[in-house]
Amino acid sequence: MLMWLHLGRVFRGNVFASLFVLLGMIVAPQSAGSADSDLSITTQASSTTSTLMSIQFRTPQHGWAVGTGGIILKTIDGGKKWRRVTSGTSALLTSVFFADSSKGWATGAGGTLKYTTDGGESWGSQSLETQQSLYKVYFTSPKLGWVVGGGGTILHTADGGEHWTEQVSGTTAALYAVHFLNDRKGAIVGALGTALSTDDGGTTWTSQETQSAVTLFDVFFTDSTTGWAVGNAGAMFQTTDGGAKWVDQTLPCGKTCTKVIDLLKVRFTSQQEGWIVGERGMLYRTTDGGLTWSEGKPIASSSLFGLSFPDTAHGWASGENGAILHLQLSR
16 A cells, blocks of 8 residues: 655665655556546656656646655646746655746655746745645645645745745644635545544634545535545545545455555546546546545556546546546547
8 A cells, every 4th residue: 555654764775865755556446437438548758757746737838746856847738849938946846836827835854845926937935834745735725825744834824925834734644635615615635534624714723534544635615515535445435414424435356456546636527427546547537526446546657646627528637657637528
């Protein structure tokens, strides 16, 4: 399985020695099959072998990817050409998020928070009162944003990143993902089955019961009541009451499965259509709101960490060895 561990452990190939360890032992889980005849997948040339931990497209043309060694890539033509821009850091960058076409942020190891106001052409650093590794950044507007990280860290800005204040999480678990539906309603997931929710913009965070100690790597809500969280060993949880209760929907091992994989990113483009990527380049898809998921199939030879859909017809995934893949649906 894939584990995110703390400093001082050794990663194969020494890629994440400064932050966390990835241990890959994979065979895919299965469920209802799908022909995916409407889906085409194209590998794009990133011109790097760095692991790309996060990718974001705001439109089908404009996208950014970040990863190991402080790498930041940018495209303005839908990924036909990716260009490296100077980040000003060699720290591992774990997530990237643009609130609009100009303002973007990237999180990373050791309290790293980079920002840009010119669409990612140049990047500055914002000083934070933490040395915790930061794993995810999310903005609901150019002014309102949140960052989560190690040791239960939650940081919030109400002025576009000029100032960041700490919000009380009530946990010391590592927090790996945050998603907000609007300025007030949001959710966070992390290690040890941690699931937090807020209805007041993070002034108060409430711990929710997942009845599992599994590590959760990502969370995504389709509306105010329905959300999904994914994690290690094929963990998949769904809530239909806004996060008050999470129900285990982990896919069972099918006839060709001996060990389940870690699920790393989940995104929905509508109430019905959702996507998950994970270890060994595996991709899963649902077209019925998660009632059934397609049999996992590898679309890359290595693990995929990033997933972004700017619309219902176009998606991008990123991962190890500079992998970037374009997912295109015929509509």
